[in-house]
Amino acid sequence: MVNSEYLDLSLEVQEAMESNKPIVALESTIIAHGMPYPDNVEMARRVSDIVREKGCVPATIGIVNGRMKVGMTDEDIEYFAKAKDVLKVSRRDISYAISKKLNGATTVAGTMIIANMAGIDVFVTGGIGGVHRGASESFDISADLLELAQTDVAVVCAGAKSILDIGATLEYLETNGVAVLGYRTDEFPAFYTRKSGFGVDYVMDSAQEAADFIYTKKQLELKGGTVIGCPIPEEHELNPEEIEKVIHDAVKKASALHITGKKVTPFLLSEIKEITEGSSLKANLELVYNNARIGSEIARLLKQKET
Numbered sequence: 341m342v343n344s345e346y347l348d349l350s351l352e353v354q355e356a357m358e359s360n361k362p363i364v365a366l367e368s369t370i371i372a373h374g375m376p377y378p379d380n381v382e383m384a385r386r387v388s389d390i391v392r393e394k395g396c397v398p399a400t401i402g403i404v405n406g407r408m409k410v411g412m413t414d415e416d417i418e419y420f421a422k423a424k425d426v427l428k429v430s431r432r433d434i435s436y437a438i439s440k441k442l443n444g445a446t447t448v449a450g451t452m453i454i455a456n457m458a459g460i461d462v463f464v465t466g467g468i469g470g471v472h473r474g475a476s477e478s479f480d481i482s483a484d485l486l487e488l489a490q491t492d493v494a495v496v497c498a499g500a501k502s503i504l505d506i507g508a509t510l511e512y513l514e515t516n517g518v519a520v521l522g523y524r525t526d527e528f529p530a531f532y533t534r535k536s537g538f539g540v541d542y543v544m545d546s547a548q549e550a551a552d553f554i555y556t557k558k559q560l561e562l563k564g565g566t567v568i569g570c571p572i573p574e575e576h577e578l579n580p581e582e583i584e585k586v587i588h589d590a591v592k593k594a595s596a597l598h599i600t601g602k603k604v605t606p607f608l609l610s611e612i613k614e615i616t617e618g619s620s621l622k623a624n625l626e627l628v629y630n631n632a633r634i635g636s637e638i639a640r641l642l643k644q645k646e647t
Contacts, residue, residue, distance in 0.1 A: 350411025
């Protein structure tokens with residue numbers, strides 16, 4: 341764990357570290373920018389409950405009044421869920437948010453950095469960012485991918501958001517030496533759907549196998565993160581053809597409105613929710629809960645190997 345004058349650990353997280361209990365990192369952008377109120381608060385509470393039910397300690401990460409917090413309070417989460425002025429924080433934004441004493445919701449990249457500072461190995465999220473459709477012209481590539489290439493945190497997710505160019509995203513990860521694991525699947529999941537048409541590097545048939553992989557990588561001191569793709573439960577999967585058309589229309593609208601950068605993903609998710617009359621939000625919630633169950637089991641087994 342890195343000593344930092346800007347880093348605050350909640351009492352629950354501190355006690356977990358002292359007693360060698362497994363900890364699962366959680367992001368705050370999904371609360372502030374990924375879901376509407378009050379679904380975002382209910383999601384955050386349910387995910388924390390799932391992590392605890394699995395014998396781990398949840399650590400929601402964000403920047404609160406210029407302090408990096410590992411283990412945000414219920415009050416922090418409620419504020420982030422409602423406020424309109426919470427900055428979306430990736431690597432480039434951390435120093436600014438701290439120096440200006442702002443509130444910042446951490447993205448996958450931002451959460452990975454702070455989790456790594458705190459010595460947390462496993463991070464559960466919805467889906468990673470990636471190469472955006474049309475990136476050959478826009479060069480719009482998420483900082484999440486570069487962070488995965490250099491920061492030693494395992495990211496448990498439902499694959500890459502299907503609003504992205506998944507093939508290009510996987511190519512980028514391969515180029516940067518990031519292992520992409522499939523949890524009980526040989527095909528990389530596509531967030532709302534179980535299959536993307538693209539394969540994974542290795543199949544993990546159990547949480548134990550995933551924990552063994554992370555443990556071995558740590559022992560070898562190999563730099564960079566790991567992606568563990570967990571397909572959305574079959575009963576909550578959206579129709580692949582229908583969601584692809586919805587995404588295509590939403591991307592086209594974003595382009596027509598000249599929406600770029602960090603505003604793209606929140607806009608697209610909002611559009612998709614509206615077009616699907618809320619079914620995409622329900623799928624989003626269910627995949628996050630599924631990831632929390634799997635990620636917590638991996639974190640618990642990893643801690644067992646280390647002690």
